[in-house]
Every structure is written in structure tokens, then in C-alpha cells.
Amino acid sequence: MVAGTLAAGSPAIGAGAEATPSGGGTSEYLVFYAPGGEAAALDAIRAGGGTAGAVDGKLGYVLARGPRTGFAERLGTSPSIAGVTADRRIGSATALTSQDAAAPAERTAPSTALSAAGTAGGSAAEAQAVSAGATVAGHGDPLSGRQWDMKMIGATAGGSYAKARGTKKVLVGIIDTGVDGRHPDIAPNFNRALSRNFVVDHPKDSKGKTLDGPCEHKGCKDPADEDDEGHGTHVASTIGSPLNGIGVAGVAPGVSLVNIRAGTDSGFFFLKPVLDALTYAGDAGIDVVNMSFFVDPWTFNCAHNPSDSRAEQLQQAGIITGVQRALDYARARGVTLITALGNGSTDLGEPTTDKDSPGYPAGSERERTIDNSCVNVPAESRGVISVSAVGPSKRKAWYSDYGTEQTDLSAPGGDPSDAGTSLKGTAREILAAAPASALRKQKLIDASGKPVGSSVVRDCHRGKCAYYQYLSGTSMASPHAAGVAAILVARFGKPGKGGLLLSPAKVEKLLYATATHTGCPSSGSTTYTVSEETHVCEGSSAKNGFYGHGLVDAERAATTKG
Structure with missing residues (x-):
């Protein structure tokens, strides 16, 4: 013992x-x-x-x-x-592929996107600058013209970048599949000293099927600057890719990015690494944590659901209890907790059926009746700021979960089905950094390094090339909020352990105060119908189920008097 x-x-x-x-x-x-x-x-x-x-x-x-x-x-x-x-395995990342992110009725339709050398909505001069790798005056980094998401929240050269970019004293933790600390658009802001990896890769699952693939390192434990899946690097890039004349820029391009890895190469999460990651965030003085994952195998965790066995009830109670304790531990030590709301296209305040649980082992799913006593973790855990996703027209993304109790903020997450914009196909998604190794494994770049398809962009500068990928999901929305939170900590935080210190309650208050209030769609209480399912928006412009307290705003955060 x-x-x-x-x-x-x-x-x-x-x-x-x-x-x-x-x-x-x-x-x-x-x-x-x-x-x-x-x-x-x-x-x-x-x-x-x-x-x-x-x-x-x-x-x-x-x-x-x-x-x-x-x-x-x-x-x-x-x-x-x-x-x-x-x-055992308990979670998965909440990013969608281009095909998955399209609304059900549109998933089989071919998408139209710009070529790798083009700039979404930009001029020919901007397109030339992209290929040359030069910074476009007034537009940030070479690929900034493709970042409709940053324009939407005022994170631009003419907006928040001119007023507040964050500081290296602000430590932003990415609890995810890892971060490629050697990516040219991550490396300048990557804090290698504080980064940790709390997982061991598993080549095969319990049934002998390939899971994470061959071990690349001794003991199957990757260094803290690798990301074989790519999800965490994309998230980190949205938060804090630097303004450095390469690729894209993040919401807070001056902060320190700390990899606190809790997910395996296959994009799944174990309970203990998640608990360890949150505990470490509190102990290491991390200021803001982004959690773009959901806890599984239960999409909804029910401690007392009569349709579950007693062992299943205890398992779900353990997930709810354990994650809540870890969140409380981190928050009590000054960590502001930002999380993705989820991609279930569900009103989390009125769930009725869960068809996807338990999601592991594969084939274990069954349909069960649930109610609002069942919770999605960590999106519905206490003390977290949960973020829904919008497309380029500011319409709630079709896949994004929502709910008057659950939605705290909204942010750009991408939506290829958003027809209320001149952008087409993948250009309606979020562009951010991607590891070359992950793209090669997914066959998204060929042997010569050329992107295959429109979802990947290569930007070359001074003989070095870097890759960027279009993705959609609430995973892509929450890092925008995390970046805005980092700006607020940089402006109002006081010196503390590891970085700066601004109480999570104060950060939350400032995030809500600087968000742009966004009311329910003017066409009525509904926004659109998805696969014969109507999404209903309830609440006022100050707080509703689609947008929460509003759309995050980096420029307002950079100028607010607090």
C-alpha cells in the first residue's frame, strides 16, 4: 500500500x-x-x-x-x-474533418476552395505576398487574409495586435494531443521548459487493433514538443502563433504556449492523464488552460440513470467527480479554464437520448434515455467557460452543441455549410498550424511535401516551409476565447507563480463584459433545421443558448479599462 x-x-x-x-x-x-x-x-x-x-x-x-x-x-x-x-480510455478530441463539418444534407457535395497560393477574399497582391512569405501591410502575417475568424473578433494588425498581443509572462496551457514545438509558427512562443507529456502511446488497443501506431520513442512516450495527431498544434496556433512573417498569427501572438499533453496519438484521452494535466496546470502557475476535448466513453455522464448498471453508474460518477475535483484544484490556483462545448448538435439543457455511449470499446454503443441530470464533461462541469462555435456569417455552426445553461461564450469554429458568406468550402473553416508528420501520416501531403487537396496550405519563407490546415469544430472555437483570456491576463494580471496572476472570476467577468452581445436569429427562435432537427435559440441578446454572453472580442479586450 x-x-x-x-x-x-x-x-x-x-x-x-x-x-x-x-x-x-x-x-x-x-x-x-x-x-x-x-x-x-x-x-x-x-x-x-x-x-x-x-x-x-x-x-x-x-x-x-x-x-x-x-x-x-x-x-x-x-x-x-x-x-x-x-x-482506461475516456475521451476524444472535438475537431471535425472538412467532410464531417458539413451539414448532413451537404456532406456528399464536393467543396470548392482556394488554391494554396490564393488568399480568401484577398487581392492578387496579397496572393503574391502569400507565395513569397512576406507580411502583408495592414494584414498581419502572409496567410492572415485567410483568417476570417481573426477579423471577426478584431484580432488583426489594425485591431488588437496594435494594442495588446499578450506577453511571454502569460502561460497558456494546451491540454490536448500535444504541440509541435518545432513548427516555425509555434517555436518562437513555445515554452519547452514547462511543457509536459502525461501519456504513453499504445500501439494497439485491448483487442489487438492498431491504435496509436508504432512507438517512435523509447518507452512509447513522445517528447513534450511533438504532436503526432495534429489537433493540439492547431489549437495552440489559434491561441498564440506569433506575428513573425510566416503563415498565420494567433489571437494573442505574444504569449507563452505550454504543452500539457493528456491525449494519445489517436486523439483519445485517459482519465488519469487528464487529472494529472489539470493538477500540473495549477501547480506550475499556468494562467489559462484550453480544453478542446470531451470526456468519454459516455457522451453524457449519468450517475443515477436507471438504464445503466450499477458499475456503469459508478464509472460515470467517478468521471464527474474526478474531473470536477481536478478543475477545482486548478481554478483555486489561478487557472482560467476554457473548454469546447461539443459537436453533438444538441441542446445540452434538454437531452433526451444518447446513442453514442459507451463509445469505447468500439461497438459498445447503445441507445439510452437520458435527461438534464446527465452531463457532458468538462463542458458542463462547474468553474469552466464553455464555448460554442459559429461560422463565418456568425450563424451558430450546425454541429455546435448549445443551451441556455451551458453556453457561456461563442467564437469562430468554422462551418463549411454556412451559406451566408462569400467564402466557399474549406475557406469557411479555421486555418492554423499543422505538424508535417501528422499531415504525412494522414496522406494530406505527398512525398515531395506538396499538399494533397484544399484542406492544407504550405507557406514558405527564406527556404523554410510550414504547413497549415483547415479544420472545424468547437475545438477550434474555444482557443479563440483562450487567446482573448490571455490578453486580459496580460493587461490586468499581477506577478504570480510562474507567470501573471488574475483570478479566474475576474477573467470570466472581463470576458463576458467585452464580448459582443449577439441575439437569437431575427427569423424567430429557430436558426435552421439540421437533418429534420430544429435548433431553438432561447434567451436575450445579453445571454442565450446559441451565443451565451456573446461573441468573444479581442479588440475590446485589448482596450477595455477593466
Whole structure:
């Protein structure tokens, strides 16, 4: 038995294991105990036929090994137990491919996009500047003409960049699949010293199927400056790609980007790395964290759903409890928490059916009836700022979740189906940095390095080339809000541990105050119909289910008096 506090990243029984809580043998579990219930939880673990490992006193859980059958149910009879979750895959990133991001009725239609040398909505002179890799006067970096998203929120050379770009003292953590710290449009702002990787890649899943692919490094643990999936690099770029004459610029091009990796190469997340990442953010003095992922295998986590088994209820209770404790830990230490709302095209305030859970192992999904007591984590967890996505016309993206209780802010996330704009196809999505290795693995660039298709752009400058990718999703929306939060911390924060310190409550207040109030569509309470499903917007222009407190505004954040 190991007692005391488990430091983030310390080795422990079953950390990151691909356990399956069914069948014979044993499995690893995270056993969350009620406040003051550590001793009773250890007794319950032993009485249930299990063995206790490390104890995390910060978040209140025990790493334990126990039988795959009946162990969780036996623990659940103890009042000291708040949840029991197998230490296994629990999440996935919330980015959509170009094809996925199109509305259902439009997914088979071919998309029209600009060539790699063109500039969306720009002039011939701007297109020439793009190919030359030069900064276009008044337009930021060479590919800034394609960044309709930055124009929408005033993050431009003529807007927020001229007034506030953030500072290296502001530490923005990206809890994601990793960050390519060597990408030319990431490297100048990448904080290698503080970056961490809390996951071990898994070549195959529990059924022997390819998962993360071959291990590239000893021990299957990538360095903290790699991103084999690409999702985290795209997010980091939107937040803080520098103004450096290459490619694009982020919302806050002067901040420090810290990779706090909790997702595997395949884009999925384990519970313990997520908990470790949030704990590390609090301990390391990170100012703002972006969480563009959702916790799985349950799209909606229900602690008391009668259609679930007792073991499933305990598993979901463990996810809700564990993530909430980690969020509380980080927020209490000054971390502002920004999260993607989700891509389920669902009113999170009135969910009725969950057809996608449990999402792992593959094929385990079943349809179950749910209600508003079931929550999407972390989007509906306490203390987080949840962001919905809009397309280039400012219409709520068709895929974006929404809800009067759940939506706090909105931001550009891209929407290829948004017809209310002159942009076409992929140009309606969000362009940001992408690792060449990930694009090559996805066959989006060929052996010579030439982009394949319109979703990837190559920008070359002084003999070096960098890649950028169009993506859509609430994953792409939340980093815009994180960038605006970083601007506010830079302007109003005081020196603190690691970086600057501005209370999350103050950042939240300023984000809401500087957002542009956006009312429900004038055509009525509905915005459009998606696959025979009508999305209903409820609330006032000051706060509603589509836009929350409004559309984030970098220029207003750069000029507000606080």
C-alpha cells in the first residue's frame, strides 16, 4: 500500500492502462473517496478483493487493482466511495474533418476552395505576398487574409495586435494531443521548459487493433514538443502563433504556449492523464488552460440513470467527480479554464437520448434515455467557460452543441455549410498550424511535401516551409476565447507563480463584459433545421443558448479599462 500524495506524472499501478472492466482477471481502477474517507476507502478496496496502490490526496482518489467482475459494485456499497472508474480510455478530441463539418444534407457535395497560393477574399497582391512569405501591410502575417475568424473578433494588425498581443509572462496551457514545438509558427512562443507529456502511446488497443501506431520513442512516450495527431498544434496556433512573417498569427501572438499533453496519438484521452494535466496546470502557475476535448466513453455522464448498471453508474460518477475535483484544484490556483462545448448538435439543457455511449470499446454503443441530470464533461462541469462555435456569417455552426445553461461564450469554429458568406468550402473553416508528420501520416501531403487537396496550405519563407490546415469544430472555437483570456491576463494580471496572476472570476467577468452581445436569429427562435432537427435559440441578446454572453472580442479586450 502506498500512502501520501501522488505527484502529477509519478509512476503508479496501471497508469494509462487499457483496462476492460468485464470478463475474468483484474483491472486498474481510480477509486474516488468522499471527503475524509481515505481510510474507509482503503478498507473497502481490501474488503472488495482489491489491492490499493498510490493515493492522490490532492484529488482524493486511490489507484487500485481489483477483479474485473463485481469489484466496482462491492465498493459502491460503502458510503466512503464517490465513484469507481476503470483506468482506461475516456475521451476524444472535438475537431471535425472538412467532410464531417458539413451539414448532413451537404456532406456528399464536393467543396470548392482556394488554391494554396490564393488568399480568401484577398487581392492578387496579397496572393503574391502569400507565395513569397512576406507580411502583408495592414494584414498581419502572409496567410492572415485567410483568417476570417481573426477579423471577426478584431484580432488583426489594425485591431488588437496594435494594442495588446499578450506577453511571454502569460502561460497558456494546451491540454490536448500535444504541440509541435518545432513548427516555425509555434517555436518562437513555445515554452519547452514547462511543457509536459502525461501519456504513453499504445500501439494497439485491448483487442489487438492498431491504435496509436508504432512507438517512435523509447518507452512509447513522445517528447513534450511533438504532436503526432495534429489537433493540439492547431489549437495552440489559434491561441498564440506569433506575428513573425510566416503563415498565420494567433489571437494573442505574444504569449507563452505550454504543452500539457493528456491525449494519445489517436486523439483519445485517459482519465488519469487528464487529472494529472489539470493538477500540473495549477501547480506550475499556468494562467489559462484550453480544453478542446470531451470526456468519454459516455457522451453524457449519468450517475443515477436507471438504464445503466450499477458499475456503469459508478464509472460515470467517478468521471464527474474526478474531473470536477481536478478543475477545482486548478481554478483555486489561478487557472482560467476554457473548454469546447461539443459537436453533438444538441441542446445540452434538454437531452433526451444518447446513442453514442459507451463509445469505447468500439461497438459498445447503445441507445439510452437520458435527461438534464446527465452531463457532458468538462463542458458542463462547474468553474469552466464553455464555448460554442459559429461560422463565418456568425450563424451558430450546425454541429455546435448549445443551451441556455451551458453556453457561456461563442467564437469562430468554422462551418463549411454556412451559406451566408462569400467564402466557399474549406475557406469557411479555421486555418492554423499543422505538424508535417501528422499531415504525412494522414496522406494530406505527398512525398515531395506538396499538399494533397484544399484542406492544407504550405507557406514558405527564406527556404523554410510550414504547413497549415483547415479544420472545424468547437475545438477550434474555444482557443479563440483562450487567446482573448490571455490578453486580459496580460493587461490586468499581477506577478504570480510562474507567470501573471488574475483570478479566474475576474477573467470570466472581463470576458463576458467585452464580448459582443449577439441575439437569437431575427427569423424567430429557430436558426435552421439540421437533418429534420430544429435548433431553438432561447434567451436575450445579453445571454442565450446559441451565443451565451456573446461573441468573444479581442479588440475590446485589448482596450477595455477593466
